[in-house]
Amino acid sequence: MSLFSAILWACLAVCLCGAAWRMARWLAPDRSLAVPGLPPSAALRYLWRSLSWRDALAAAPRLARAFFIDILLQGHLLRKGSLWRWLMHFTLFAGFSGLLFFHALENFVSRPLFAGYEPTLDPWQFLRNAFGAMVACGLCIALCRRIFVRDMRRTSRIEDFFTLGVICCLIASGFGLDAAKIVSPAAFERMTADYLPAPDAADLAALRAYWAAAHGMAFPVQMSPPGPASPEALEKGRDIAEMSCIPCHSPLRSAFVSAPLSRLFAPAGAGLVDGLWWLHVLGCLFALAWLPFGKLFHILSTPAGILLRGLDPGRDAAAPPAAAPLNRAVGLDACTNCGICSRHCSVLPSFLALGTPEILPSEKLLSMRRLAGKSGRLTPAALAAFSEGGFVCTECMRCTVVCPSRINLQDLWLVSKREAARLGYPELAVRLRALGPDVWERLARTGRRAKRTLAASPSLLDNPETFAHCVQCSVCTGVCPIFRLPDIPASEVDVSPHQLMNLVRMGLADTALSANFLWNCTTCYKCQEHCPQGVRVADVLYELRNLAHARVEAAARAGLLDDADPAAAQPGGRP
Amino acid sequence: MTFAWFPGCRIPFHLPDYGRESLAVLAALGVRPAEVEFNCCGYPVRHQSLLASVLSAARAMAVASRAGLDILTPCKCCFGNLRFAQNALAERPDLMAAVTDALRPEGLRYDPDLTVSHLLQVLDRDIGSAAVRTAVAAPLAGLRVAAHYGCHALRPSQVTRFDDPQAPTIFENLLAAAGCTPVSWTLRLECCGQPLAGKNDRLALALAASKYESALQAGADVLVTACTYCQMQLGATALSCAVPSALAVSWPLPGPRPGPPIAVIHVSRLLGAALGLWPLGTMPPPSPDTG
Numbered sequence: 021m022s023l024f025s026a027i028l029w030a031c032l033a034v035c036l037c038g039a040a041w042r043m044a045r046w047l048a049p050d051r052s053l054a055v056p057g058l059p060p061s062a063a064l065r066y067l068w069r070s071l072s073w074r075d076a077l078a079a080a081p082r083l084a085r086a087f088f089i090d091i092l093l094q095g096h097l098l099r100k101g102s103l104w105r106w107l108m109h110f111t112l113f114a115g116f117s118g119l120l121f122f123h124a125l126e127n128f129v130s131r132p133l134f135a136g137y138e139p140t141l142d143p144w145q146f147l148r149n150a151f152g153a154m155v156a157c158g159l160c161i162a163l164c165r166r167i168f169v170r171d172m173r174r175t176s177r178i179e180d181f182f183t184l185g186v187i188c189c190l191i192a193s194g195f196g197l198d199a200a201k202i203v204s205p206a207a208f209e210r211m212t213a214d215y216l217p218a219p220d221a222a223d224l225a226a227l228r229a230y231w232a233a234a235h236g237m238a239f240p241v242q243m244s245p246p247g248p249a250s251p252e253a254l255e256k257g258r259d260i261a262e263m264s265c266i267p268c269h270s271p272l273r274s275a276f277v278s279a280p281l282s283r284l285f286a287p288a289g290a291g292l293v294d295g296l297w298w299l300h301v302l303g304c305l306f307a308l309a310w311l312p313f314g315k316l317f318h319i320l321s322t323p324a325g326i327l328l329r330g331l332d333p334g335r336d337a338a339a340p341p342a343a344a345p346l347n348r349a350v351g352l353d354a355c356t357n358c359g360i361c362s363r364h365c366s367v368l369p370s371f372l373a374l375g376t377p378e379i380l381p382s383e384k385l386l387s388m389r390r391l392a393g394k395s396g397r398l399t400p401a402a403l404a405a406f407s408e409g410g411f412v413c414t415e416c417m418r419c420t421v422v423c424p425s426r427i428n429l430q431d432l433w434l435v436s437k438r439e440a441a442r443l444g445y446p447e448l449a450v451r452l453r454a455l456g457p458d459v460w461e462r463l464a465r466t467g468r469r470a471k472r473t474l475a476a477s478p479s480l481l482d483n484p485e486t487f488a489h490c491v492q493c494s495v496c497t498g499v500c501p502i503f504r505l506p507d508i509p510a511s512e513v514d515v516s517p518h519q520l521m522n523l524v525r526m527g528l529a530d531t532a533l534s535a536n537f538l539w540n541c542t543t544c545y546k547c548q549e550h551c552p553q554g555v556r557v558a559d560v561l562y563e564l565r566n567l568a569h570a571r572v573e574a575a576a577r578a579g580l581l582d583d584a585d586p587a588a589a590q591p592g593g594r595p
Numbered sequence: 596m597t598f599a600w601f602p603g604c605r606i607p608f609h610l611p612d613y614g615r616e617s618l619a620v621l622a623a624l625g626v627r628p629a630e631v632e633f634n635c636c637g638y639p640v641r642h643q644s645l646l647a648s649v650l651s652a653a654r655a656m657a658v659a660s661r662a663g664l665d666i667l668t669p670c671k672c673c674f675g676n677l678r679f680a681q682n683a684l685a686e687r688p689d690l691m692a693a694v695t696d697a698l699r700p701e702g703l704r705y706d707p708d709l710t711v712s713h714l715l716q717v718l719d720r721d722i723g724s725a726a727v728r729t730a731v732a733a734p735l736a737g738l739r740v741a742a743h744y745g746c747h748a749l750r751p752s753q754v755t756r757f758d759d760p761q762a763p764t765i766f767e768n769l770l771a772a773a774g775c776t777p778v779s780w781t782l783r784l785e786c787c788g789q790p791l792a793g794k795n796d797r798l799a800l801a802l803a804a805s806k807y808e809s810a811l812q813a814g815a816d817v818l819v820t821a822c823t824y825c826q827m828q829l830g831a832t833a834l835s836c837a838v839p840s841a842l843a844v845s846w847p848l849p850g851p852r853p854g855p856p857i858a859v860i861h862v863s864r865l866l867g868a869a870l871g872l873w874p875l876g877t878m879p880p881p882s883p884d885t886g
Contacts, residue, residue: 170700334608366604366635369654372697373647374640412643414604414635421607430608449642450794479687501786505801512798540798543642544786545750549760558751565642 024301031309038312039320042353046324049349050392052439055340066342083327090426091323100422101360108161112187115154119194123148124304138268146274148198153277155191159184175359175382183315186307193300198278199285200293205239207293215264223260230257235272236283318356322425325354329426334417337431348435351427352389357382361419361429367412374573378409381419381429388436398443404576407445410436452568453539460530463571466578480556480563487525487560489553494518496547496557502540513537517547517557524560533568598667598717599659600628601677604635605670605823613823616863616873617669617714623870624722624730628667633658636668638676638747645683646693652680653694656711657703665710667717669863671822674713675747675755681707682754713748713757715821715862719765724772732871734774740865741780741815741857742766743806743829745822749784760784766821769862773869780813782806787820789828803829807856818855821862830859 047064054060089095094113097106121129122144130137130144137144162184166176201207208231212219216227229249231237249257272279285292311317328347330336336344361381362368371379378384387406391398398406413433420430440446480486496517497503503513515523515535523532532538538561547557606614621628637651656677659666668674684691685707694705712720718727744763752760763784767777788802806829810818820826868875 334611337608364632366633367640367651369634369637369651369697370640370644370647373650374644412640414639415608416604416635417608418632447794501802502798505798505805508798508801512795540791540795542746542786542788542790542802544746544790546746546785549750549752556751562642562645566645569643 027302027305031305034309035311038309039317042312042317042321045393046346046349046353049345052388052392053345053348053352053435055342055344058342058345060345063343063346067346070341070343082331086326087323090326094424096326096426097424100424101358104161104165105358105360105424108158108165110158111154112158112162115151115156115158116187118147118151119155123151140269142270142274145270146276149275149277152191152195155187156195159188159191171363172359175357175362175380177357179315180357186303186310190300190303190307193296193303195278195281196285197293197296197300198275199281200296202235202272202275202278202282203237203285204293205237208237208239211265216260223256226253226257227260227265228257229253230261234258234261315356318354318425321350321353322356325350326426329428333420333428333430336428337417337420337434340431344431347428348432349392351425351429351432352385352392354425354427355382355385355389356425357386358424360422360424364418364422366414366416366418370412374408374412376405376408376412378405379412380409381413381433384409384413384436385427385429385432388432388439391439401576403440403443403445406436407440408448408573410440411447413437448569448572449539449565452533452565452572453536455534455568455572457531457534460533460568460571463575464530466575480560481524481529481567487521487555490518490521490525490555491553492518492522493552495550495552496521496555499546499550501542501544501546502537511536512540517541517561520564521555521557521560524564529564529567532564538564538568597664598626598628598712599631599633599662599664601631601633601636601655601659601666601668601670601673603668603670603673603823604639605827609827610823610861613669613826613861613863616861616867619872620863620866620870621714621717623867623872624718624727626667626717626722629662629664631658631662631664636670636673636676637680638672641676641679646690648676649680649683649690650694650697652677653684653705654698654701654703656681656709657698657705660706660709661703665712667712667714669714669821669823669861671713671745671748672824674711674757677711678755681709681711713821715748715765715769716757718769718866724768727769727866728772731773731869733869735865735869735875736774738775738875739778739814739816740770740775741778741810741813741818742770742783743787743810743818743820743825744784745820745825746784746786748822766819766862770819770865773866775865775869778810778813778815780809780815782809785809787822787825787828789824792828799828803855811857815857817865818857818859819862819865820859826859826861829855830861 047061049060049063051060058066094106094110097109123130123139126137126139139145139148165172166180166184167173208228212224212227216223219227226249228237228239230253232239233249233254272282307316311319325347328350330341330347336347359382362383365371365379365381367379371377378387384406387398387402387409390402391406410433413436415430415433417430420428423429445451494516497519500517502508503516513536515532515537517537520532520535520538523529523535541558541561543558543562545558548555548559551557600618602614618628633655635651636655637648640651641648656666666677668677684694684705691705698705718724744766748755748757749760749763752758757763758765770777782805785806786802787806788799791799791802793799807818818829820829864873865875867873
């Protein structure tokens with residue numbers, strides 16, 4: 021076995037094992053993706069059982085249309101994305117597919133199917149250049165979009181550029197190899213040995229002269245005589261070439277990329293043939309082995325997800341079918357990090373203000389993939405960010421509508437909230453309820469090191485005028501809807517609105533932050549509307565909540581929150 | 596009347612009927628708001644960060660300004676927060692500067708002169724109760740309705756300028772134009788409890804229960820809302836996606852939430868029925884074990 025075939029088989033084995041491993045995770049999804057009350061591993065069984073011949077027949081036209089329009093022609097990119105996005109992806113996909121089937125697999129596809137196939141004959145020579153040019157074109161658009169479009173830059177990761185780099189390496193080495201071969205004397209000598217059975221020296225010299233003149237081939241000095249060749253020799257060379265070479269060589273102008281490139285290579289590049297061959301082949305084999313472990317896996321997972329997606333993602337998210345874990349696992353793998361969800365995200369301005377990447381759907385999906393891959397072993401900081409991102413989401417469903425991979429993101433986000441809560445990270449406001457005054461004081465002390473943002477520099481709390489006119493008449497408490505409810509435990513109304521105003525007025529904001537009532541305010545603004553002194557009671561309550569969030573977020577970012585882990589607090593606030 | 600339709604985030608998934616039917620009612624009355632892709636109004640994030648909330652609202656309003664349209668929303672929390680943000684931006688130059696900076700890279704500019712209107716205001720002010728009365732094809736005579744006002748449109752009144760905060764009439768006028776009989780009920784201006792849903796379910800449901808009881812005591816057949824969040828909280832048709840959490844107080848115990856003892860519908864369903872667009876349908880019977 022040659023070195024090449026050893027590497028080929030090894031890479032193929034890695035690719036197949038990796039793909040099998042990832043697909044096995046679809047069939048036995050992580051428990052974080054489970055539908056409550058049902059084992060996640062049974063998803064496939066449920067899907068299988070729910071299918072009947074009648075359903076399959078009814079769904080066949082829809083699936084066939086999805087396959088041709090959405091998978092082969094990628095119509096969903098045109099519908100949900102833009103012309104550039106479609107052009108970028110379709111040229112990459114079509115060019116790469118053409119190269120794969122007609123060039124890489126030529127011994128299995130082109131040669132058996134097309135009589136008289138030779139890679140140096142048209143249309144194959146032309147097509148190879150055309151497919152390569154398509155991929156190069158797609159690569160350029162993709163790179164430009166990721167570098168120059170601001171929203172794309174925001175969500176682009178190293179892996180995206182690495183993947184583009186790998187494809188770039190394959191295409192560049194391919195064109196380079198083609199060009200080097202065109203001007204390679206070694207390739208010439210190999211061909212003449214094969215196709216000119218008994219050449220005499222004069223014929224060979226004439227042929228060399230002809231190829232050197234016609235194709236710019238640079239023969240070593242000892243092979244070709246110095247000075248320009250005589251017209252007779254060229255004529256003779258042309259005759260031999262027409263007899264022995266041309267039947268297998270189309271004119272070079274159809275190699276519209278590699279032929280001009282070969283002129284750049286002409287004197288020195290010929291010696292690069294072996295090196296470029298290894299670069300090209302090793303690059304292809306690396307891409308093959310890496311396919312199941314990177315975003316290139318979407319070549320398999322995205323079509324699977326498109327075919328598995330239900331007709332009504334909203335309904336599937338509201339009442340997940342038993343097979344939902346399977347769809348969720350495939351969906352997590354189907355993301356290509358194209359970033360379109362984050363560009364259209366309803367809470368994008370919240371991300372701009374708060375800066376937590378997990379607010380953006382594309383980033384949250386990455387956290388969720390980690391969660392599902394490691395069974396919840398995210399660090400507390402990562403879990404806190406995951407929870408914050410999850411709960412800032414307003415469930416508007418837009419990302420689900422625009423996702424070109426047709427992932428039911430709405431369903432995943434509802435699961436993400438459930439999982440964050442299950443792992444002890446429910447909505448931050450719920451966790452903040454549980455913190456006592458001592459924690460707030462400590463956070464206030466240590467938090468000063470954190471950057472004071474606009475959100476953390478309240479204007480009402482800092483201004484004595486805010487409370488100057490409060491006469492503690494308790495009208496605010498009298499009109500509060502929480503205080504009129506019957507049978508409410510005393511702990512829920514531990515401090516009343518007018519007492520809260522007084523606490524803040526006395527500079528006891530830390531005590532105010534630890535009041536359960538602060539988190540029970542419905543923000544109905546009755547207190548503020550009815551205050552005879554014009555105190556902005558509800559606005560102050562909002563600012564106190566803002567302050568609490570800002571302090572905890574600053575402390576969490578600075579890694580100061582470990583021993584005051586809100587997850588360890590008692591349910592339902594402090595008694 | 597050139598409006599941009601601002602449905603708010605909760606409509607597409609949680610309450611699609613409210614969006615669809617509101618647009619149908621508006622179209623029947625000659626108002627066709629344009630579809631524009633908006634971001635969140637910023638209401639849900641307001642208790643977390645004033646800046647995030649005001650930036651969200653300002654971006655949405657800048658998007659409407661760029662299209663040369665005023666905003667029309669069926670959600671009172673969206674309405675309230677957009678008005679709140681307009682006020683905050685006028686009041687605080689530091690916020691205005693931060694928002695202007697954040698919007699500049701997108702080429703967006705916040706325009707303080709933009710008008711934000713709630714569905715009820717457009718029906719009452721732009722279309723007019725008289726025009727609605729003329730358009731009514733199937734008056735809902737004899738239907739006793741309890742109008743639920745919703746907090747964030749009404750208060751703080753100096754900011755929202757929606758209606759008289761102590762004695763509003765806009766909702767009842769409209770319901771009377773549809774042929775219904777509005778009832779006077781004690782808790783009509785009170786909170787539905789939605790802001791606490793998922794955070795303190797016990798209080799959220801106790802607030803909702805008190806609203807049902809008050810409407811029933813006043814002899815109402817139907818409780819009518821004009822806000823996505825209020826309808827989600829009080830209505831039975833809303834998709835319940837309450838997040839179970841270890842720390843949230845759940846009520847009474849894990850299990851299905853009791854249905855409302857009184858029919859709760861949104862204003863567009865009722866108006867559409869009065870305009871003859873669809874039948875009102877039978878109101879779900881009150882469940883005996885709640886209220």
